[in-house]
Amino acid sequence: NAGVTQTPKFQVLKTGQSMTLQCAQDMNHEYMSWYRQDPGMGLRLIHYSVGAGITDQGEVPNGYNVSRSTTEDFPLRLLSAAPSQTSVYFCASSPRRDSNQPQHFGDGTRLSIL
Amino acid sequence: AQKVTQAQTEISVVEKEDVTLDCVYETRDTTYYLFWYKQPPSGELVFLIRRNSFDEQNEISGRYSWNFQKSTSSFNFTITASQVVDSAVYFCALSLGLQFNNAGNMLTFGGGTRLMVKP
Numbered sequence: 001n002a003g004v005t006q007t008p009k010f011q012v013l014k015t016g017q018s019m020t021l022q023c024a025q026d027m028n029h030e031y032m033s034w035y036r037q038d039p040g041m042g043l044r045l046i047h048y049s050v051g052a053g054i055t056d057q058g059e060v061p062n063g064y065n066v067s068r069s070t071t072e073d074f075p076l077r078l079l080s081a082a083p084s085q086t087s088v089y090f091c092a093s094s095p096r097r098d099s100n101q102p103q104h105f106g107d108g109t110r111l112s113i114l
Numbered sequence: 115a116q117k118v119t120q121a122q123t124e125i126s127v128v129e130k131e132d133v134t135l136d137c138v139y140e141t142r143d144t145t146y147y148l149f150w151y152k153q154p155p156s157g158e159l160v161f162l163i164r165r166n167s168f169d170e171q172n173e174i175s176g177r178y179s180w181n182f183q184k185s186t187s188s189f190n191f192t193i194t195a196s197q198v199v200d201s202a203v204y205f206c207a208l209s210l211g212l213q214f215n216n217a218g219n220m221l222t223f224g225g226g227t228r229l230m231v232k233p
Contacts, residue, residue: 042223105159
């Protein structure tokens with residue numbers, strides 16, 4: 001059982017470049033979300049989705065786009081990378097619309113913007 | 115808005131010492147859920163425990179124990195007889211009940227506490 005899979009694990013970009021961070025889960029979870037982790041700030045919510053075709057903004061959405069065309073996939077797009085987006089990105093999913101269920105996290109993508 | 119504060123940014127102990135990681139939270143909602151996650155040096159996030167706001171019973175799991183006190187809005191985590199393998203960053207997090215909105219399942223994290231256990 002793969003759980004939540006994130007690709008790539010590492011990426012270096014130049015300022016202004018665009019890229020997509022991939023996230024896939026094989027647990028048929030309704031909820032999926034993206035967080036970024038910065039030193040001393042814990043993880044902060046970027047965007048989330050409660051099901052296919054439905055997305056919404058989190059705490060720090062600027063500079064990022066998401067879409068949810070299938071239950072399994074929830075890609076995160078950086079339209080024009082900026083050094084402030086250097087971070088570790090985590091994708092998470094949870095089994096149903098219930099706060100009592102813990103979120104399952106992927107292993108993270110370490111992104112550096114030069 | 116919710117807030118989670120982990121005032122201890124780094125803690126260093128010697129193996130076999132007991133250590134308590136503090137977590138203080140803020141929310142105006144009466145229904146919420148509290149979590150602890152562990153992030154070892156390899157970087158992944160490992161779920162440790164969840165607790166809902168209506169259950170103030172303390173919990174023990176092996177060397178781990180959690181003390182939830184609504185009166186002080188705290189959810190502290192104690193490791194008894196620490197081991198080198200406990201070295202990690204530990205995050206406390208909060209989410210709200212879904213009766214309010216779809217974002218209720220999302221997590222608000224504290225800044226994390228880096229625990230270093232020396233042999």
